Amino acid sequence: MKDLQPNSNSETITADLLRPLSKPGLGWYTTVTISGLLVLLAAVALGYQFTKGLGVWGINRPVFWALDITNFVFWIGISHAGTLISAILRVTGAEWRRPVTRCAEAITVFALMIGALFPIIHLGRPQFFYWLVPYPNERGLWPNFRSPLAWDFFAINTYLLGSIIYLYLPLIPDLALLRDKSSGLFRRVYGALCLGWRGTQLQWDRLERAVRAMAVIIIPVAVSVHTIVSWDFAMTIRPMWHSTMFGPYFVAGAIFSGIAALILAMAVIRRVFHLENYLRPVHFNNLGLLLLTMSLIWFYFTFAEYLTSWYGNEPEEMAVFRSKVSGVYAPLFWGTVVCCFAIPAPLLAIKRFRTIKGTMVASVLVVIGMWFERFLIIVPTLTQPKFTFNWGSYTPTWVELSLTAGTFGYFVLLYSIFSRLFPIIAIWEYKEGLPLGEHGEQTVVGVPDAELESV
Amino acid sequence: MKEETKSNKPQWGMVIDLDRCTGCEACVVACRVENNIPAVGPEEAAKGRSINWIRVERYVEGEYPDVKVKFMPVLCQHCEEAPCEPVCPVYATYRTDEGLNAQVYNRCVGTRYCANNCPYTVRFFNFFDPKWDAPLEKALNPEVSIRPRGVMEKCTFCIQRIRKGEEKAKDEEREVRDGDVVPACVQTCETKAMYFGNLADPTSEVSKLSKSNRAMRLLEDLGTKPRVIYLNKGD
């Protein structure tokens, strides 16, 4: 392990990156308060739902799923930000990743925690959710392994576990740093968490190997998770659900929304914690390019999906198709296209706009767009069963809307708390990339933006 | 997703003659009364939460004055290849060895996945606890359990009557035959458009009718192999 260059100022870096932990600043408190209130609202709604029954939702026959599953798919999608991005960047050894990785990994863990809530709270009898767990019992009952919902269960848990580990490993050296810098209870906690990290060569080697290994492992896991989520729909025989390309379609969408979420998170952190010269335009620029790519891919998939439905001209498919492109759901549908493609694509394609502000705007639109995309995949199909006599409609109630708002609040809350307890930028990983690595090549972190125009 | 049910038990099935059916809906009320199906009331009904294990679908074709109307009673088709079954994560809905699509209320956790995957939209969810204004609950059928809030329900082919019929046959030490089991809807049918019996017994009325050239199944192309057979109007 090469020791740090004397000329670069390691102390200031450490100080900057640890500042949020000591003095979060006003921005942090306001964020926490607002998001906290949203969570409270959702908690009330949930309590009401549990006492009264699912009837307090807007769901009905035939629309048995709506915002519950929308939020489920959406948040699982968001979760793909982190792990996948950071893993890919790590594996491909993209140097500029260094200040980005942890922001990303944290997103994954929290988004997953939220997404995974819905399969439980959307149950008619949530108290029995554990019946999906294959635990030995006197009745000799097992879950039905033929059900995509059972697959979900395993996939999501694996992913959650994996991404927690993947968040934790790179945290260790920083935890050690915190241990050394803190005192009292905190010292003991950080001490315990950093598993007695000493920074010996051996430990570094092990850590690096572990991190690299996890990076490789987590990618297929992440892909499989959203594929399986998509199979919840694709495995049925409902029009515009029963589609072979739903797997990749969903994964692409997931990464798409994930990146957007990441950009937003970074932008906020940058402002709130004054990390302007750590999270620099270059990072937004690069992520912006990724977002552009995903936007194109998303459009390609959407186009392919709808074109084939339309061309196939199957009555039931067409019913759903029409309701989306020209019927009741047309505003949402075209809104989605605008949010996910029409605006972001040009915005991100034009270098002049690929600024922090530009990418932020694009990301906001994409996040909104992708939420509605999930909604549009689920609801229109359900409103139109095969026999037209049973067609229905759906309008959400305050309970569902509060729960939805709550998820966003909950996410922000968790994220804020995390960023107060742990450095949201990996200090060691950042320093590791400081100017003049081994063979004297420049690494992005050290270089002034001016010279980066070519990136 | 196929699970063979090889069985020497009776294979229950229903035949509905669309040429006889007038759409009178006596079957609908009969089912409601026999199976303790609550009226959910106007507010809930307006939300699309009214429960009818059997319903009469009405389709109108043509324009005035050449209007044609079709009535089609639809209940759980007890598909041999039931799309609702594999998707249930807890086996709350499954195939019995009598070819019934059974619904175990106590096991159902209420994911509603089965309902989404039932091409015939015959599954009904209990959004709230059922309620009967006293003393209406006195009229409840003690042999049919009340479904609590949060579980899925649907036509059971009047399982309670099937059990009774089979008991009777057993007591008389013989195979079940036509007339042993008569579901509530079939029993009351005002035009005798419905038949119920053992499809495994070639001599049963349903077996014979199922071979009629008017016989067809709903959404046959899906390959769900319904156990409810319809007879077309055509002569």
Add this chain to the structure above:
Amino acid sequence: MKRREFIILSGIGATSASLLSACGHPEEKLIPALIPDEEYVPGIDYWKPSTCGMCSAGCGIVVRTREHKANKIEGNSLHPVNRGALCARGQAGLEVLYNPDRIKAPMKRSGERAEGKWQEISWEEAIQLLGDKLSEIKSRGEANNIVFATFDTQGVLGIALKSLKAALGAKFWVTQERWSHPSSYGSGVNPVFDIANASYLLSFGARFLETWHSPVRYSLAYGEFRRSQGKARGRFIQIEPRMSLTGANADEWIPAAVGSEGLIALATAQVITREGLAKDSNAIKSLNQPLDSFKPEDIASTTGIDSERIIRLAREFASAERPLAIGTGTSSSRAVGDASDAAIQLLNKLVGNLNKPGGVQLPDAERFDALDRLPQFDHAGEIVDWGINDLSIRLNNSKSVNVPALLVHRVDPLRIAPRSAEWIKGIPFIASFSSFMDETTNLADLVLPDHTQLERWDLVSSVEPGSKGVVSLVQPVIAPLHKTMQTEDVLLSACRTLGFKEPDPEAFQSAESMVKYAGQRLNSNGQKTEGEDDQLKSFTEAGVWVGDLPAKGSSGQQQSGVSISPFDALRENKVNSPSLTLLCYEHAVLGMGDFANLPSLQELPDPMTSVIWGSWVEINPQTAASLGVNDGDLVEIATDHGSVRVPAVLYPAIRPDVIAIPYGQGHTKYGRYADGRGANVFDLNPYGAPGEAIAAKVTKVVGKGELIRFGTDLWQQMEIKR
């Protein structure tokens, strides 16, 4: 997962259910149905036979009871009328018995009239009050102005009324709302139409599958008409301005102008005769004028049916193997009503199908009532029988009579006879025998709640084709639920307080004793015979008795002359027919409104529109477009008599010059399930007859009409998938 495991599971389920019941799910104490074959032990059921009282058809029922609770009604397979089947309303009968809004004990008014303040009283007191009131009126010599309004005077009520007359020593007014059969086959003759064996059925607006005489009987017949061994599929033509459920089942639906049935029938007859297709040509002789003036060509513009079509119908009908024409039901209760029925009957005569298979079956027996086996006693003159509407108008107009007392039983005059509202309110004493609080009962001074159908005793007698007598038994299937008393028993006791002496106190003790007395003597004509008790026993076990009656050998001979002069007027009037005609029809299950308090029927989708829990008006899409009305819009329907606001339903199968509204809703005092739902159609059409048609105006109004549907609207079209 193995079956075994489910068995264990369901067992667990049972306990978990009862656990749940601890936390506020009382119903779940019940045994789950889905317990495995091996372990299923059915409880003991007791099936009790009786007779459905939910319409005048009188189907036989058997009621499943357990632990003194009735939990299912089914058709009595021994009963000739319904042979085991039951209609939707019959299936819902338990909701009448266990209805939460029943009147639970006799009450007297303690506040102002219609204030809804009541004081519960004992039956002794109640009967005393009624008796005193009646004797007071009697002493004032106004007894013969008493009005007893009821739905139906058949059965034990008839006897109770006779005794009341005897006790009061006066004839008084009795109104009977029950729809009575078109009389063109001779008064009191109830023909049965052998639809089952007909090969060609020509129906003039008869809703024989829904309402009409006997929905279940004719639905069963229809089933055989369509499909039965060794018989070709029958052909069925329905002629009616608005497609009813019955019309929806026809092979051909002909939207003739409102009230033009008679004309079409005559035109058909005219073609049959002019083309010499008549099988029984001397039928024409019964006509009081030649048919020439009713050529299809001449009436086409009035009826809206072109002549080719009528000519085709006539040929098909006359050449059919077993043709049958049936009447217009209560739609005929218009100016030309009876004549229409006569004209339709003429068609049957022309093809000579009287008492032939697939034809019109006329019973060959005198009027028959099993209760005639009771000892007779003499009583003041005959019952004066009009609909409450007509009666009230008459009495109102002749200011001389003022009615001292109104006794209401099974009818709701205040709601169904808006024109009489003032008159009713002016009556000094009103006693109601209703089982439920309703608009009229709410106005009453004394409430004497009746048993409901499954708690009472009665006999329903009828004559079947040939000379068969059928007696259906109405008997209690469980002990009375509340402190109610059968109206007949109340009346009999009241009569006793008035000093009425029955010929045979034992027999006339109560409705029960009367029924049993007659039940013991069914086979013999009155005289007690050996084994009477076995006879009664087998009767009470079967619930129905079928026996031979002395044939009078004159069946179908009555050649009632057909007067077709009323049609001359009709034929002329092409001009002054209203631009929009309102049809009011009987709701298939809610009827005139008496069943609007049954949740299961309120939530039963109307088979044509799929509407639940409310009223609606059916408008042809063209008409709607011209009025700027969309499906679900709130519209105001106005006639000379009143107006109501209901949501519009675009109905593709109704004449553009006709709109239709079902009766059944619009209650204000009929319990939690009925009140405030839909509109009271009687306000639009205050005549004493269903199916009356009058001019109406439709205007779109702002506001949201409550239109709840179970299925999608009528514009969702689809082929059944193969």
